[in-house]
Amino acid sequence: xxxxxxxxxxxxxxxxxxxxxxxxxxAAVGMIMTGFLVIGALTYFKKWRWLWKEWLTTTNHKxxxxxxxxxxxxxxxxxxxxALMMRTQQATSxxxxxxxxxxxxxxxVFSAHGTIMIFFVAMGFMFGLINLxxxxxxxxxxxxxxxxxxxxxxxxxxxxxxxxxxxMLGGFSSAGWLAYPPLSESQYSxxxxxxxxxxxxxxxxxxxxxxxxxxxxxxxxxxxxxxTLMKMPMFVWSVFGAMTLxxxxxxxxxxxxxxxxLDRTFGTHFFTSGGGGNAMMYVNLIWAWGHPEVYILVLxxxxxFSEVVATFxxxxxxxxxxxxxxxxxxxxxxxxxxxxxxxxxxxxADVNAVxxxxxxxxxxxxxxxxxxxxxxxxRGRIRFTSPMIWFLGFVFLFTLGGVAGxxxxxxxxxxxxxxxxxxxxxxxxxxxxxxxFGYFAGLTYWFPKVFGFRLSEKIGRYAAWCWIVGFVVAxxxxxxxxxxxxxxxxxxxxxxxxxxxxxxxxxIGVGIICVGVGLQVLQLLVSIILRARQGKPLNxxxxxxxxxxxxxSPPPVYNFAIIPxxxxxxxxxxxxxxKRRPAKPMYQPIMLPKNTPAGLLIGMLAMAAAxxxxxHMWWLVVIGALSAIIVLIAQSARDEQETExxxxxxxxxxxxxxxx
Amino acid sequence: xxxxxxxxxxxxxxxxxNFGFWLYVMTDCILFAxxxxxxxxxxxxxxxxxxxxxxxxxxxxxxxTLVLLxxxxxxxxxxxxxxxxxxxxxxxxxxxxxxxxxxxxALEVNEFAHLAQIGxxxxxxGFLSAYFTLVGTHGLxxxxxxxxxxxxxxxxLQRGFTAGVRRRLSLLSIFWHFLDVIWIFIFSIxxxxxxxxx
Numbered sequence: 001x002x003x004x005x006x007x008x009x010x011x012x013x014x015x016x017x018x019x020x021x022x023x024x025x026x027a028a029v030g031m032i033m034t035g036f037l038v039i040g041a042l043t044y045f046k047k048w049r050w051l052w053k054e055w056l057t058t059t060n061h062k063x064x065x066x067x068x069x070x071x072x073x074x075x076x077x078x079x080x081x082x083a084l085m086m087r088t089q090q091a092t093s094x095x096x097x098x099x100x101x102x103x104x105x106x107x108x109v110f111s112a113h114g115t116i117m118i119f120f121v122a123m124g125f126m127f128g129l130i131n132l133x134x135x136x137x138x139x140x141x142x143x144x145x146x147x148x149x150x151x152x153x154x155x156x157x158x159x160x161x162x163x164x165x166x167x168m169l170g171g172f173s174s175a176g177w178l179a180y181p182p183l184s185e186s187q188y189s190x191x192x193x194x195x196x197x198x199x200x201x202x203x204x205x206x207x208x209x210x211x212x213x214x215x216x217x218x219x220x221x222x223x224x225x226x227x228t229l230m231k232m233p234m235f236v237w238s239v240f241g242a243m244t245l246x247x248x249x250x251x252x253x254x255x256x257x258x259x260x261x262l263d264r265t266f267g268t269h270f271f272t273s274g275g276g277g278n279a280m281m282y283v284n285l286i287w288a289w290g291h292p293e294v295y296i297l298v299l300x301x302x303x304x305f306s307e308v309v310a311t312f313x314x315x316x317x318x319x320x321x322x323x324x325x326x327x328x329x330x331x332x333x334x335x336x337x338x339x340x341x342x343x344x345x346x347x348x349a350d351v352n353a354v355x356x357x358x359x360x361x362x363x364x365x366x367x368x369x370x371x372x373x374x375x376x377x378x379r380g381r382i383r384f385t386s387p388m389i390w391f392l393g394f395v396f397l398f399t400l401g402g403v404a405g406x407x408x409x410x411x412x413x414x415x416x417x418x419x420x421x422x423x424x425x426x427x428x429x430x431x432x433x434x435x436x437f438g439y440f441a442g443l444t445y446w447f448p449k450v451f452g453f454r455l456s457e458k459i460g461r462y463a464a465w466c467w468i469v470g471f472v473v474a475x476x477x478x479x480x481x482x483x484x485x486x487x488x489x490x491x492x493x494x495x496x497x498x499x500x501x502x503x504x505x506x507x508i509g510v511g512i513i514c515v516g517v518g519l520q521v522l523q524l525l526v527s528i529i530l531r532a533r534q535g536k537p538l539n540x541x542x543x544x545x546x547x548x549x550x551x552x553s554p555p556p557v558y559n560f561a562i563i564p565x566x567x568x569x570x571x572x573x574x575x576x577x578x579k580r581r582p583a584k585p586m587y588q589p590i591m592l593p594k595n596t597p598a599g600l601l602i603g604m605l606a607m608a609a610a611x612x613x614x615x616h617m618w619w620l621v622v623i624g625a626l627s628a629i630i631v632l633i634a635q636s637a638r639d640e641q642e643t644e645x646x647x648x649x650x651x652x653x654x655x656x657x658x659x660x
Numbered sequence: 661x662x663x664x665x666x667x668x669x670x671x672x673x674x675x676x677x678n679f680g681f682w683l684y685v686m687t688d689c690i691l692f693a694x695x696x697x698x699x700x701x702x703x704x705x706x707x708x709x710x711x712x713x714x715x716x717x718x719x720x721x722x723x724x725t726l727v728l729l730x731x732x733x734x735x736x737x738x739x740x741x742x743x744x745x746x747x748x749x750x751x752x753x754x755x756x757x758x759x760x761x762x763x764x765x766a767l768e769v770n771e772f773a774h775l776a777q778i779g780x781x782x783x784x785x786g787f788l789s790a791y792f793t794l795v796g797t798h799g800l801x802x803x804x805x806x807x808x809x810x811x812x813x814x815x816x817l818q819r820g821f822t823a824g825v826r827r828r829l830s831l832l833s834i835f836w837h838f839l840d841v842i843w844i845f846i847f848s849i850x851x852x853x854x855x856x857x858x
Contacts, residue, residue: 144676209687217680221672251687255694259793268782268789269707270698276705276786281698288694591669633811639824 010616011192017170021105023085028168057595059146060557062450064153065131069443071157072124075116078164080517082113084510087474091507095495106491107174108193112163114177115197119204120160122297122431125439127156127211130239130300132450133442134215136548136555137233139224139564144217146593147635152207152214154603159204162607162614166196170614173197176489178286179260181271181279186264192614195264199610202257205250207603212246215239224547226566233546233569234310234323238303241327242296245334249292256285265613280345287338295334297431299327301438302369305394308387308441309373311542313380316570319372326365326372333362343411344418352411359409363402370395385542386460390441393468394433401429404479422482425475432471440464440520445542452554453535459523466516474509477502545573556653558590558645585654590645598635602628670823681831685838688801692842695794696849703854705786712787712854715780717771721851724767725843731760732840739833745821750829754813757836761806768799791850798846801839808832 019025042048055063089106093099101109131149135142143149166172173193175184184194219240223232232240259270260282269275271282310317317323339347339355373395382388404426408414417423448454481502486493493499527534540549550572551560562585568574609624611617635641703712738753772792775781782792812832815825 144680213680213683213687216683217676221676221679247683247687248690251690252694255691255698259698262782262789262793266782268793269705269786270702270789270793272786274707275783276702276707276709277789278701278705278786281701285694285698588665636828637811637815639819639822 007619008617010612010618012170012615012617019168019171021102023101024105024108024167024171027081031164031167052597053595056600057597059142059150059593059595059599061131061135061143061146061149062555064149065128065133066450067153068124068128068131068156071160072121072128075120075124075160077517079113079117079121080514082109082116084514085109086113087503087507087510089491090493091500091503093492094500098492101491103491104174107176107489108172110489111173111176111179111193111197112167115173115201116163117431118177118293118297119201120156120163122435122439123204123208124156124160125436125443126242126297126300127152127208129304129439129442129446130211130215133446133548134236134239135218135222136449136551136559137236137546138219138222138227139547139560139566140218140222141559141563141590142593143214144222145214147596147599147641148210148214150596150599151602152211154599155203155207155210155606156603158603158607158610159200159202159207162196162200162203162610165611166193166200170196178290180286181260181263181277181282182273184260184264185272187272195261195614198257198261198264199613202254202261203603203606203610205253205257206606208246209250209254212243212250215243216247219243224560224563224566230321230324231566231569231571234306234317234320235300235303235546237324237327238299238306241331242299244331245292245296245299248335249289249296252285253289256282256289259285261613265616280342283342283345284338287341288335291338291341292334294430295330297435298438299330301435301442302327304438304442304445305373305391307546308391308445309376310570311445311545312383312385312388313377314383314543315376315380316545316573317372318375318378319368320569322368323372326368329365330362333358333365337362340409340414343414349411356409356411356414360406363406366402370399385444386455386457386464387441387445389461389464389468390437390444393464393471394437394441397429397433397437397468397471401426401433405430417482419487420482421478421486421488424488425478425482428475428478429471432467437467440467446548448535448541449548449553449555451531452538453527453531454541455527456523456530456534459519459526463516463519463523466512466519470509470512470514470516472509473512474506477506477509481506540572545570547571550575558592558650561585561587561590561650561654587647587650587654589647590650591642592645594641594643596635596641598631601631605631674823674827677827677831681834685834688838689842692794692797692845695790695797696845699790699794699850702786702790707785707787709785709788710778710780712791712850713857715775716851716854718851718855720767720771721847724764724771725847727760727764727767728840728843731757731764732837734760735833735836739830742821742826742829747816747820751813751816754809754816758806758809758813761802761809765799765802765806768795772796794850795846798839798842801835801842805832805836805839808835 019028042051055067058064085101086106086109089099089101089109099106131143163172170192173179173184173189173196175189175194175197179194179197182188184197219232219236259268262268263270263272263277269277271277271279273279306317306323336358337355339345339351340359343352343355373391404422408417408423408426444455444460481499484497484499486497486499539551539553541553542549547564547566550564564571605624605628607624609621609628612620612622612624734753734756738750738757741749741753772795775788780788782789809832812825812829815828819825
């Protein structure tokens, strides 16, 4: 009987797996309740068929983009809740007081915060915006492989679900967001937490890898006639750079995670402290992926700023060619600096000097970009819309954070601030102001493109200011604390250190950021309610410059009835200036990808197999993996993956009839 | 859609898929590069266990290598037959390729079993973990290739040389040759360098 139970449930024992900490239990119950609420609402309003047909089985890049954004938005709230818990803990856990959570839970919270924010928030916003806008900007009808695109999204979502399941069943990793061994080996982390971490990243990471291939092919093979490489919008260039990094870096992550999983599950000795393992091998490998990952996230955000600044300054982008060169220098250099994450490993002065100098070099192309944006604004007719406020906050904060980064590139200084809150403050400056502000700007800028109405400008501005001010209040104390010697990941410290006031200030800062997020939610709700008023002017609300504004907002399912021909960098702007009208339309039939549940199935089956791996339920691993492969084979063997849209239908859609 | 448009559409699909597949092959190269790097770093970490010098049997591995290289050659012949749309020849050459692939796999499994039997399994040392993972990952790719070939033979029998079938066959042959290239690196770096005194 016991053996049988073990075969079915692996190491899952229901009596022990549920959370016992009040905070975690509360969060788990909240999550389950929300789930029931959503299911109830879908049933009550009879929306299941709509959900299945319009969203879950879709292969349309715009729909997939919206789903990415939805997942990333929800995960932002989860990650923010983690941040709030950490700040509360550090502000209150002093001397004889011990804060709101136990040490172990605190470790899980910071591990989950980092993992979720990078993989499911930043990556989610990035792929969401790319999906929405990139095909439109290059005058294409979809991405190169629509079914693969859906599969990428569902693998990403599978990973996301797995992270959140860990909250309810068994607990998450407490080994930090990159799970350094030997701490993350089974000897020191015997539970399921690290396995949850490995497998959720593994399936989400494979999804990202597929997306990287997909968008590279899309950019290189699907541009409309006339759009030479040097006529591409800057956002497309930045995505090109980022996706090149994805295809070079993500296989390293896949291999590294696989080796850690082999160590934990099958007793190999890659990174163990005994048996001929080498833990520093892991640290090298994970940062050979991890450092490019930073640039994967930030390059498309740079691209967003390039579009936003040009549009709202009513000027063409300054220094287009130097921008392109800067992107590719960043791509190249980002693979030569990974060692600066562990100068203290003891590689020796010469090695550290080489990597230190390479790190400083990256600031040159980045600086070029900053100056190019500023010169674009110079003598422009600037409109201070909320995307521009995000941009100004970015310029100010990102430059400061970058200077702190160059400081830490000096190995001797790095030895002093390694693993301190100074470092934490530095990378949050880069990721929040560089990445998140960029995607928020892009979200506001392109929202009317996708939904046909604008987000409320007024509330948007308040939200941006809350984020900027909250950020300064939250992270300036961390820079100071870091220099005072406070290390990262502290759950408790002595009152005699005198750190508490600064930690309290930091806590207030996160509170202000929370208000900002609250305002963003409000902004969305208010804009939906007032959408009739927000919907004007309809197709080109910002006086845009690039091709995505040349079609209707929201665009028809095929994006462009007639594929445009491009003669200029800012094609749509030129069209408006010269009053050039497209010739009388002569529609041709259009091939559209069919809907298919295969992507959804593959994502969920992969998640089931990963869950099996976590709990050692081998039957589930075999069934999940095999069925995913069978679905993949069945889908790829279909010869008719597309359906034809007739000329009459196109004419009717173009005349304003809704496409059913 | 008229015939001309259909042909054009088929051509674009072919260009996209072909380019995308080459990109995938490149990402797989990087996956193997990571495993090769790990193997190079852990090569000397035998934890007082056996080293490559005592374990590897070069004539045996040479036999494995020749079997795999021949399978690549017959795969090439199968593609030539596909280009000439000669169904029987294509099917026969793919069948020969599969038999050779299976033989390679059998030789490899036999080698692994032998190592495990004499106490040199993957749990023995960092060196052996890296060895089994690198060589085993290649073996796993061979399994994928064989499954894919089986499916393609079925499709070829069912549908004949449709555009889709021909496209997939050409991708399959890229994949198969790629595995050959990886094996040459394994043969040189793992086995040939492995038997040298360190």
